[in-house]
Amino acid sequence: MISLWGEAASPREVNASRVTAATGKEEAIQVVTDLLWWSAAHGYDADDVLDAAQARFEAGL
Structure with missing residues (x-):
């Protein structure tokens, strides 16, 4: 998850994969x-x- 945070904190490349974004969301x-x-x-209490x-x-x- 920490490595995904680093990716989210930096500017995204134009060709960023939707699979990567979906995986990041599921991991979060x-x-x-x-x-x-x-x-x-x-x-x-939650x-x-x-x-x-x-x-x-x-x-x-």
Whole structure:
């Protein structure tokens, strides 16, 4: 996932593959899912975690 972040942070090539973009999206979904499972296993409410993450994202943190 970290390597995909590097690709997303840099300008995309004109011939960027849709398969790569789809794979990146699926990997991002899997990471979020894994973090939600971890949060639940440690007693955190998934909605609270997602709300906090969304707020930080929107604030640019």
